Amino acid sequence: MQEQINAVLIHPSDNVAVAIREIQPGEAILGLKQKISARQNIPRNHKVALVEISIGAKIIKYGETIGIAIQGIEPGDWVHTHNLKAEEI
Amino acid sequence: MGFLGYRRPDGSVGIRNYVAVMSSVSCANGVVNALSREMTEIKPIIHTEGCGRGLADIAISTRTLAGLGKNPNVAAILIVGLGCEFIKAPGLADQIKPSQKPVEFLVIQENGGTVKTTRKAIEICGKFLDYADSIKRTDCGWDKLTLGLECGGSDALSGVTANPVIGVAADWLAAQGGTVILAETTEMIGTENILARRAADPAMGEKIKSLIRKQEKLTKDILGPLAGLVISPGNIEGGLSTIQEKALGCIIKAGNSRINELVEYSAAPSKKGLVIMDSPGSDIFQLTGMAASGAQLTLFSTGRGTPAGFPIMPVLKISSNTELFRKMEDDLDLDAGQVLAGKSIEAVGKELVSLMEEVVNGKQTKAEINRQDLLAIHTVGPAF
Structure with missing residues (x-):
């Protein structure tokens, strides 16, 4: 049976999921093993943190590093350019 | 089997x-x-x-x-x-x-x-x-199959649904001993370190890095400094935070297998497993390169929709969203938008593997039914 979801986890080792519609603050993130709620508004196709990510830790999507946290990130936080920067190449 | x-x-x-x-x-x-x-x-x-x-x-x-x-x-x-x-x-x-x-x-x-x-x-x-x-069909092993991978007319969901679904099929074939070709060098810009880490040996890792850096320079020289950014304000508004994230959304088509070889445009790989081909990402140039390198089948993801096919190689098309699949069903073979309705990437990936088996055994793709026989050869210099 398929359940209603509002986020997709792409790779099992990812620490962020992708919102497939806009998620309101306080709203539950559906489609994951963890029970978490959004702490801010998550725009459609944007990322939401699934675990605590400390400053300097890697943001993992597709099972690979897409950037480094530049702020402490809590589960349910919107993750984007304000709290993530590209890894130095 | x-x-x-x-x-x-x-x-x-x-x-x-x-x-x-x-x-x-x-x-x-x-x-x-x-x-x-x-x-x-x-x-x-x-x-x-x-x-x-x-x-x-x-x-x-x-x-x-x-x-x-x-x-x-x-x-x-x-x-x-x-x-x-x-x-x-x-x-x-x-x-x-x-x-x-x-x-x-x-x-x-x-x-x-x-x-x-x-x-x-x-x-x-x-x-x-x-x-x-x-000549009649006879039993053959999956090691005889070379699979091309391509994305064209992508949308924000291509990297969330269709490409990860294709990645499941790519990893499946690589594990069966077949060959999988990933191309679109321009789309790899920013991920040279990630891809180099996945190379079979350090020497190939260096080759991958220099290929992608050369492409980055070429892109900047020809298209100008803004194109060199590759990630656009529109991408950022759409939820992509870094160039690595954008590129990975494309590369995930190849799954997470080790990279065993790097070949030129339209050259035949000599190794099995995952191979990178240096090719433009533009759809028809790339389809031609895949077929010329010996691919018998290409999996093609699209978010905006395309009818593209190739004269001598079936092209199996996967939509990133259900709305597109309904709109252009005549041109599309599988709907990865099912992931958004709650089906897992793994489950839709298995559906793709089953469909791929049917196509390999003779079932016609939509592009074959429509006789979408398109071909374009990549060139690097002027005509005289």
Whole structure:
């Protein structure tokens, strides 16, 4: 049976999921093993943190590093350019 | 368990059994077209190259046309040349002969023009069609399959649904001993370190890094400094935070397998497993490169929708969202938008593997049904 979801986890080792519609603050993130709620508004196709990510830790999507946290990130936080920067190449 | 395919004299295996007729130069396209009006069973391979180009382009075009002739989906091939062109029909036939399949050529200037050449071509192709009919599908292993991967007309969901779903099928085939080709060098910009870490050995890792850096420089030189950013304000508004994230959304098509080889555009891999081909991402150039490198099938993801197919290689198209799938169902084979309705990427990936098995065993893709026979050869220099 398929359940209603509002986020997709792409790779099992990812620490962020992708919102497939806009998620309101306080709203539950559906489609994951963890029970978490959004702490801010998550725009459609944007990322939401699934675990605590400390400053300097890697943001993992597709099972690979897409950037480094530049702020402490809590589960349910919107993750984007304000709290993530590209890894130095 | 493998699949039922057409064994070729050189040990390769076709998933289709075409008689192809190829022009060696664009001037011969008219004869190839005349022939395909008379004999609808043949696969015409026409293009814009063969003459009036610099040496680098002649080399690419020759390698590409010979590769298309050698593709295992082709049972037998006739090459039609004009006579005074740079890429001549007899030379091209010689390059295809090592595959041991029936190859013949006709030169228009030596055969007295369109009508007489077409008449001779019909005779040769009649013989080729009988030969192809005599070959039946037999049991073959998955190690005989080379799979191309492509995305075109992408949207924000391509990297969330369709490409990860294709990644499941790519990892499946690599694990079965088959070959998977990832291309679109421009899309890899920013991920040189990630891809280098996945290379089979450090030397190949360095080659991957230098290839992607060269492409980054070329992109900046030709398209200007803004294009060099590759990630646009629109991408950022759409939820992509870094160039790595954007590129990974494309690369995930190849799953998470180790990278065993790096080949030039339209060159045949010598290794199994995951291989990178240096190719433009533009759809039809890339399809041509995949088929010329020996891919018998390509998986193609799209978010905006495209009818694209290729003359001698089935193209299986996967939509990133259900709305598109409903809108362009005539052109699309599988809806990865099911992931958004709660089905797992793994489950839709398994559906894709099943569909791929059916197509390999003979089920026609939408692009085949629609006879979407598109072809374009990548060039690097001007025409003269």
